[in-house]
Amino acid sequence: MYLPVEVIHQPGQLYVAVQEITNSREIAVDTEANSRHRYPEQLCLIQLATLNKIFIVDTILLREIGPLKDMLLDASIMKVFHTAEYDIRSLNRHFGFQLCGVFDTAIAAQFIGITQFGLANLLNDLLGIIIGKSARLQKADWGRRPLSTEALVYAANDVRHLLELREFLNVKLRELGRI
Numbered sequence: 601m602y603l604p605v606e607v608i609h610q611p612g613q614l615y616v617a618v619q620e621i622t623n624s625r626e627i628a629v630d631t632e633a634n635s636r637h638r639y640p641e642q643l644c645l646i647q648l649a650t651l652n653k654i655f656i657v658d659t660i661l662l663r664e665i666g667p668l669k670d671m672l673l674d675a676s677i678m679k680v681f682h683t684a685e686y687d688i689r690s691l692n693r694h695f696g697f698q699l700c701g702v703f704d705t706a707i708a709a710q711f712i713g714i715t716q717f718g719l720a721n722l723l724n725d726l727l728g729i730i731i732g733k734s735a736r737l738q739k740a741d742w743g744r745r746p747l748s749t750e751a752l753v754y755a756a757n758d759v760r761h762l763l764e765l766r767e768f769l770n771v772k773l774r775e776l777g778r779i
Contacts, residue, residue, distance in 0.1 A: 601764065605654045605756045607747075609661040617648075617655045618667040624650040626678035626703075627671075628762035631687045632755055634743035643694040644742035649759035656755055660743055665695060675700035680766045682706050682719045682758070705762060708769040711778045723761050726768055731757045 608614050621627055628649040635641035646657040646668070659665055671677060672691070681687055684704040691697040709717040716725070723729040737754045747755075773779045 601761065603649065603652065603654050603756075603760060605656060605752065607656045607658060607752060609658040611662065611664060614657065614662060614665065614667050617657075618671055620653070621648060621650055621655065622671050622674070622677065624677065626680055626763055626766070628680045628759035628766075629672075629687065630681065630755075630758040630762075631690050632742040632758075633690055634741050636739055637741040638743060641690075642743050643690050645755055646691075647755050647759045649756075649762065651763060654756045654759060656752060658747075659694075660745060669695070669697055672697050672699050677701060678703055678766075680705065680762045682722075682762060682765075703766050703770075705765050705769055708766070708773060712769065712772045712776060719758065722765060727761065727764060729761055731761070
């Protein structure tokens with residue numbers, strides 16, 4: 601599924617993006633940090649996707665991301681993560697953000713009996729979508745700038761299909777009476 605990607609590194613871009621995102625009933629969310637390369641770690645990127653667009657918020661270049669706070673707390677907007685625990689802790693630890701209305705695709709997959717619940721596995725097995733999950737990029741120093749095109753594509757792919765995956769898992773959960 602093609603979605604345009606916007607890298608946000610200026611306050612004006614963030615305000616416009618938040619206005620666009622808050623019109624959505626659900627958003628996909630992921631983060632990238634540099635915990636393998638720096639102590640204490642930095643939260644380097646926040647990836648957000650709607651049905652129409654992917655936003656990559658560069659929290660290294662854009663230090664003030666307060667406009668995201670109310671959106672993440674808004675319970676009327678479903679926040680879809682894959683393995684949310686680390687992301688939620690990071691958003692709270694680094695920016696004091698709290699979240700309401702969270703759907704975790706990894707937990708949902710386990711509730712329907714799936715034992716291989718990595719994102720690439722779920723997308724391939726359930727939706728027939730293949731995404732590249734480079735071990736090199738998983739371990740990359742996300743705090744280094746400029747980010748390569750390859751790194752930005754990798755980051756965008758972490759949220760690109762999450763809303764579609766959530767919909768598929770939600771249907772299965774309902775069928776099993778496990779919603």
